[in-house]
Amino acid sequence: MSLRHALLGFLAHRPLSGYDLKRAFDQSAAFFWTADKAQIYRTLAELQAAGQVEVERVPGGPRPDRKVQHLTPAGRAALDAWLRAPTDPPARREPFVLKLFLSDLLPPDDRAALIAVELERARAELAALEAIAAELRASPEPIPAGPALALRAGLRSAAAWVGFLEEAGGAAASEPPEGDPSQSP
Amino acid sequence: MSLRHALLGFLAHRPLSGYDLKRAFDQSAAFFWTADKAQIYRTLAELQAAGQVEVERVPGGPRPDRKVQHLTPAGRAALDAWLRAPTDPPARREPFVLKLFLSDLLPPDDRAALIAVELERARAELAALEAIAAELRASPEPIPAGPALALRAGLRSAAAWVGFLEEAGGAAASEPPEGDPSQSP
DNA sequence: CGAATCATGTAACCTGTTACATGATTGT
DNA sequence: ACAATCATGTAACAGGTTACATGATTCG
Numbered sequence: 001m002s003l004r005h006a007l008l009g010f011l012a013h014r015p016l017s018g019y020d021l022k023r024a025f026d027q028s029a030a031f032f033w034t035a036d037k038a039q040i041y042r043t044l045a046e047l048q049a050a051g052q053v054e055v056e057r058v059p060g061g062p063r064p065d066r067k068v069q070h071l072t073p074a075g076r077a078a079l080d081a082w083l084r085a086p087t088d089p090p091a092r093r094e095p096f097v098l099k100l101f102l103s104d105l106l107p108p109d110d111r112a113a114l115i116a117v118e119l120e121r122a123r124a125e126l127a128a129l130e131a132i133a134a135e136l137r138a139s140p141e142p143i144p145a146g147p148a149l150a151l152r153a154g155l156r157s158a159a160a161w162v163g164f165l166e167e168a169g170g171a172a173a174s175e176p177p178e179g180d181p182s183q184s185p
Numbered sequence: 186m187s188l189r190h191a192l193l194g195f196l197a198h199r200p201l202s203g204y205d206l207k208r209a210f211d212q213s214a215a216f217f218w219t220a221d222k223a224q225i226y227r228t229l230a231e232l233q234a235a236g237q238v239e240v241e242r243v244p245g246g247p248r249p250d251r252k253v254q255h256l257t258p259a260g261r262a263a264l265d266a267w268l269r270a271p272t273d274p275p276a277r278r279e280p281f282v283l284k285l286f287l288s289d290l291l292p293p294d295d296r297a298a299l300i301a302v303e304l305e306r307a308r309a310e311l312a313a314l315e316a317i318a319a320e321l322r323a324s325p326e327p328i329p330a331g332p333a334l335a336l337r338a339g340l341r342s343a344a345a346w347v348g349f350l351e352e353a354g355g356a357a358a359s360e361p362p363e364g365d366p367s368q369s370p
Numbered sequence: 371c372g373a374a375t376c377a378t379g380t381a382a383c384c385t386g387t388t389a390c391a392t393g394a395t396t397g398t
Numbered sequence: 399a400c401a402a403t404c405a406t407g408t409a410a411c412a413g414g415t416t417a418c419a420t421g422a423t424t425c426g
């Protein structure tokens with residue numbers, strides 16, 4: 001239920017429309033949070049009802065009017081409270097690890113293929129994050145600490161995941177005849 | 186939508202009741218998949234309707250009858266197809282990283298506190314996984330490759346997360362006066 | 371000329387969680 | 399005596415996704 005707070009967080013920096021918020025997520029938060037547009041509009045309506053945001057209607061000329069959302073003091077208070085509250089551990093649901101767990105049901109080649117495909121995906125993700133990091137370092141503007149930390153968290157996790165998959169792929173490829181794949185679990 | 190496949194995967198090893206499945210998840214899959222009991226029963230009903238499992242009603246004496254679920258050939262086929270199909274990247278939703286991202290809105294001490302609490306949690310999780318690994322290594326039975334891989338994935342991720350948080354906590358604690366926390370994002 | 375972008379939203383659906391309900395048995 | 403465990407499930411709700419709908423503008 002923290003999409004509400006994610007929206008409040010973005011609005012704390014500057015007022016934005018629902019459309020803008022969707023882009024803000026896709027551009028700067030995609031690697032740790034994805035938000036659906038239908039859900040953003042629904043949640044904004046709830047925030048309005050709760051008095052945590054206020055709408056300013058900006059005429060859009062030929063396009064539909066933009067409904068720019070402003071954070072109210074109540075919204076800011078709710079955001080602060082959430083930031084300070086203990087974080088509920090997220091529910092884990094990782095389809096790829098589930099596949100690994102069940103992979104004894106497959107012939108060894110298929111397991112190796114599974115790992116290879118995921119490794120490719122993981123490398124691409126890591127590269128994308130590194131590109132963002134490089135771009136930020138190159139820009140003259142100073143990087144706020146919060147986004148920098150979030151990015152570093154993403155880089156570390158992605159790198160660790162690539163490392164695991166390389167190890168797993170190597171093991172799967174090298175020891176079909178002998179050897180115990182559970183040597184050091 | 187892969188709870189279906191997770192259930193089929195467990196049933197591929199041996200027939201189980203809904204109750205057994207819940208325990209199987211909690212015991213051996215909790216760190217990469219959590220399943221709610223209400224949802225398990227609902228999904229089992231769907232699998233029955235789809236002809237992928239068949240129910241054997243086992244009288245429970247004084248207790249309610251156990252409804253033991255058996256995988257059908259159709260169920261096994263669906264499972265195999267899913268295991269071989271490309272894995273859809275999971276939707277990311279990490280409230281803690283979101284908080285980090287927004288943590289410029291807080292005083293530095295509160296950010297450090299946030300990190301400290303998460304570090305404690307992460308260390309506990311890593312310790313729990315290490316305990317499982319130690320227990321498995323100590324047992325005489327050989328460990329199947331699938332579960333061993335899944336466990337290793339969990340260990341690696343948890344260790345990387347602890348590493349990140351230690352780094353982040355150190356940085357947050359040491360440089361309140363000067364210094365750029367975005368040195369190497 | 372067709373596709374993408376800007377900008378809004380609604381309706382229907384699927385998935386997951388919480389709370390409720392039952393009733394015997396075993397352990398403290 | 400009280401709580402936990404065994405074993406089933408239902409109802410209501412919350413959160414998230416897909417598909418549908420509109421209509422001008424800009425880019426290739």
